[in-house]
Amino acid sequence: AQSVTQLGSHVSVSEGALVLLRCNYSSSVPPYLFWYVQYPNQGLQLLLKYTSAATLVKGINGFEAEFKKSETSFHLTKPSAHMSDAAEYFCAVSDQGQAGKSTFGDGTTLTVKP
Amino acid sequence: DTAVSQTPKYLVTQMGNDKSIKCEQNLGHDTMYWYKQDSKKFLKIMFSYNNKELIINETVPNRFSPKSPDKAHLNLHINSLELGDSAVYFCASSRSDIPTYEQYFGPGTRLTVT
Numbered sequence: 233a234q235s236v237t238q239l240g241s242h243v244s245v246s247e248g249a250l251v252l253l254r255c256n257y258s259s260s261v262p263p264y265l266f267w268y269v270q271y272p273n274q275g276l277q278l279l280l281k282y283t284s285a286a287t288l289v290k291g292i293n294g295f296e297a298e299f300k301k302s303e304t305s306f307h308l309t310k311p312s313a314h315m316s317d318a319a320e321y322f323c324a325v326s327d328q329g330q331a332g333k334s335t336f337g338d339g340t341t342l343t344v345k346p
Numbered sequence: 347d348t349a350v351s352q353t354p355k356y357l358v359t360q361m362g363n364d365k366s367i368k369c370e371q372n373l374g375h376d377t378m379y380w381y382k383q384d385s386k387k388f389l390k391i392m393f394s395y396n397n398k399e400l401i402i403n404e405t406v407p408n409r410f411s412p413k414s415p416d417k418a419h420l421n422l423h424i425n426s427l428e429l430g431d432s433a434v435y436f437c438a439s440s441r442s443d444i445p446t447y448e449q450y451f452g453p454g455t456r457l458t459v460t
Contacts (some may be wrong), residue, residue, distance in 0.1 A: 264446045275350070275436055275451035276389075283446055320387055326447060333402050334449065336389040 234259045234325045238337035246345050251295075251310040253340050255323030258304065263325045265306040266334065267297055270320040279321075282306060293317070318344045349373050350452035352437050358458045359427055367422045367455045369437030377401075378420035379449065380412060381436040389436075395420055396442055424457075432459045 239254040257263055265282040280291025287299045297308045306323060320341050326334040350371045359365050371378065379402070380392040394402035395414040409425045420437060434456050438449040 266446075266448065268451075270387075273454075275453045276438075276449075277451070278448055281446055281448055322389065333391065333394065334447070339387045339389070341387075 234263065234327050234335050236323050236325050236335055236337040238321075238323050238340050240340055241338065242341045242343065244343040244345060245313045247315055248312050251308070251313045251317065251342065253308040253321050253323075253342065255297075255306045255308065255337060256304050257306060257323070257325045259325055259327055261327050263327055265297075265299065266324040266326075267291065267295070267306075267308050268322045268324060268336075269293075270322065270339075272319070276322060279308070313342075313344045315344050315346065318342055350437055350439055350450050352435075352452040352455050354455060355453065356456050356458075358460065360460055361427055361429060363427050364423070364425045365427060365457070366424070367435055367437075367457070369420045369422070369452055371418055371437075371439040371450070371452075373439055373450060375439035375441050375450070376417050377440045377442050377447065378414065378417070379438040379440075380420065380422050381438065381451075383434040383436060383454070385433070393420075393422075427457075427459045429459050432457055 235258045237256045267279040268276040270276045280289045282299045290296045323337040324334045353368045377396045379394045383389045393412040398414045411423045414420045434454045436454045437452040440447040440449045
């Protein structure tokens with residue numbers, strides 16, 4: 233069975249500081265990994281995805297994530313936080329052949345201080 | 347030009363009532379999903395349909411019944427509503443010919459049962 237653990241339910245950074253949101257996964261087969269962002273009162277939006285083509289994945293809004301098989305991690309980073317980055321972030325994993333069944337982490341609330 | 351739409355956006359009802367939430371996507375996708383997000387923002391898949399056929403059916407009370415009249419629509423009917431059903435329900439869609447099944451989410455329906 234697949235699972236995802238997001239370390240830190242709340243992360244607070246200052247505007248302009250590095251954003252690091254942690255995600256560790258468990259999967260019995262090579263996984264697909266995703267980061268989604270949810271702004272207040274909105275649905276989830278795909279930020280980026282890992283499909284085994286490249287270990288460093290670039291997404292929208294300046295975010296990127298690195299797949300590290302040895303650490304079973306897929307941490308999300310952004311060099312410089314912007315106020316508009318304040319949102320809920322979800323890491324998700326799905327196994328190849330699972331017909332779209334994704335397991336989501338519990339989410340991390342990112343707060344950006346001026 | 348909304349990609350995944352849900353109606354209604356807000357639904358307030360009393361215990362014991364029956365209600366429906368509608369979802370439509372205009373992305374040409376063939377797979378659709380229902381998710382439940384609780385008050386702590388935990389997101390769990392409930393159902394998934396591929397070309398009108400149920401392919402994922404998680405442990406959900408049988409008071410919840412999805413219906414897919416065609417591959418662009420997936421509705422959720424809930425009988426005998428309970429207080430614990432209060433949550434935000436998200437519809438999503440994806441393409442089954444893309445192995446990652448990355449999902450596009452609707453804006454959500456906030457259901458409040460009193």
